[in-house]
Amino acid sequence: MDKKQIQEERTRGYFVEATKNILRSEGVKGISVRSIADAAGYSFATLYNYFRDVRELVFICVGDFRQEASEWITQKTMAAKPGLPRIEALAMAYADYFVEYPGIFQLFFIEKLNEISNSQQTAGLVYNFLSDLCTTDCEVATVSGQLGNEELKDRIELINNLVAGALLFYLNRISPPSYTDFRTSLQKQVAMIVQGKG
Amino acid sequence: MDKKQIQEERTRGYFVEATKNILRSEGVKGISVRSIADAAGYSFATLYNYFRDVRELVFICVGDFRQEASEWITQKTMAAKPGLPRIEALAMAYADYFVEYPGIFQLFFIEKLNEISNSQQTAGLVYNFLSDLCTTDCEVATVSGQLGNEELKDRIELINNLVAGALLFYLNRISPPSYTDFRTSLQKQVAMIVQGKG
């Protein structure tokens, strides 16, 4: 019984890993039942012995990617000064991650997770991602004066919306036209919110 | 030669109208070559005598919908006080329109317009929509003091990103869970930007 469980989990892992690789390299457009199964070394039909459908499989990747993104972002923001400055840096690194992996942006924000059992959970994983990244620096900034905790949380929620929208336009609509423009524009906007006007 | 032109344009119009009806009622998920042709009273193959592919047809609707949305929004914001207050109202009505027609939100912001000839133009139509709506009130607010023109434009661009992101989360991810929550939260955020902090 235990061996069953382990083998089954392992096979599921092969499919998940294959899916993650495709999402990273080609994005959602590269995903198909047959491409995943090929990459995993199985027939497309086998996939349905381990997952209800292809969307379940795809959304399982969200948790893994959030973890990877979290490490990528904390790495990039280690040098920043704790508190408000690092909150700014976190928001920008958060944006940069999705610019680096636009396929994951699409998975997180655009692909809709209908009718799947744990959809609410996955949605929270995405929605609270930036807030969670900012938790410790939020406390630091609150303790060291300047801003009330509630006020700061509201601003981070605003930045959460702001960055998602900016990415949506930039990655989907080609506006601003260049990464540099996108980056400086967003930087300015985030700073304006964090520092309370500019 | 003239009759040809007129008839051709008329037939194109039937397809466009059919597409718009489907987009309004069912959204992008209701769109297929066959469903459009059915609604237009033609065979699916006929569509290809008038449009390069189904995406060209779908994106032709963007201009029409922008016009319709523009009227809807100006109607809803007529009573608001010109200048900064109406800019706030415009941003909220803009959001409300897409809540009312989520299928059009998807068309505008999510459906990607690849490789189509006038894609850049269509992208601008979407990206500059809110800014254009605010043009006159932007001037009013600038003339009547308070805020520099450039500064105000920057803030409207920020609100543009903000609203798009908030809608993305609300319509795609079910967060906030209720319309009331979404509405009050966004209201507060927009006010904070327009009034420079809160």
Add this chain to the structure above:
DNA sequence: CAAAATTAATGAACATTGTTCATTAAACAA
């Protein structure tokens, strides 16, 4: 160890997509 029973892996098949193209039907010109 061999036979039986359970479990895993698979290809055939179906429905639905977008798209192309040769053929039919219609409108028009001679």
Add this chain to the structure above:
DNA sequence: TTGTTTAATGAACAATGTTCATTAATTTTG
């Protein structure tokens, strides 16, 4: 009326997700 251009169409194809009965493998049992 006949010949020609043009519009409308269904057949056909490839790619998609999904289901299911059938193989192949593995485990259990006598």
